[in-house]
Every structure is written in C-alpha cells, then in structure tokens.
Amino acid sequence: MTAAQVAERDALAAYRGMWEDWIAIAATGDYQNPRLATHTSGPALSLIYRGVYANWRDGLVARGEPVLSPKVSAATPQENPDRITITDCVDSSNWLNYRTDGQLENDTPGGQRYVQALAVQRAGEWKIDQLVVQALGTC
Secondary structure, three states: OOHHHHHHHHHHHHHHHHHHHHHHHHHHOOOOOHHHHHOEOHHHHHHHHHHHHHHHHOOEEEEEOOEOOOEEEEEEOOOOOOEEEEEEEEEOOOEEEEEOOOOEOOOOOOOEEEEEEEEEEEOOEEEEEEEEEEEEOOO
C-alpha cells in the first residue's frame, strides 16, 4: 500500500470509529463520556457533545444505528496526506430519538443527510476534526 492509501484507510477508520462512539454515547445520554475523544477532536468533538447534551437535557436517547457510506473526496498533500476530506450520505432512518419512557420523540422519520468530515493526522493519529451534518433529504 502507498502512503496515500494507508492514510485514506486510517482516516476512514477514524470516521467509522467516531460514529461508533457517537452511537454508543447517544444511546445513554452520557455527554461527559470521554470515549468520543478517541476518534474526534476540535469543532467536531464539540458539535457531537453539544448534541448529546441537548438530548440528555431534553430527556432523550438515540436508539438504533445510522447506515454509513463514506468516501474519501480529497487528500492533502496528495502523496502523503495529513488532511483527508470524507463525504457521506448517512441514512438515519433507523437511528431515532426516544424519550426515557421508551416512546419515540416524535413521528418524524429519519432519512438521508449529507455529511462532510475533515480527518486530520497529528502525531501519527487520525481524528475527525471538523464535521458538517446537513438537514434531512440533502442526499
């Protein structure tokens, strides 16, 4: 494998790891859980923690899992990247918010959202540093 292929593989692994961590902490509402920092940093970490906190504050947890289909859309520098942009069309149809009594938060179904993430390598470790999650129906 070339250095660029290894970087892409590792950046995608960080992206998938970020989602696994997000799903796990959103299921419990534990917005103080440090697990998310394993694969996420900077503004992306803050965005996810704020979202989980808001759900906790409102008495909500997320159940299920979104369906991911990430792809690398850019890498800089090309030969040995330390910044990789990942795009995805995340399907949240099976990842919905529930009240703590087990009832769905509302009758609005999930759906597909365009997601763009910036993975950054620092000290040999890849983390998702920036994350943009668009509204339902954007992909």
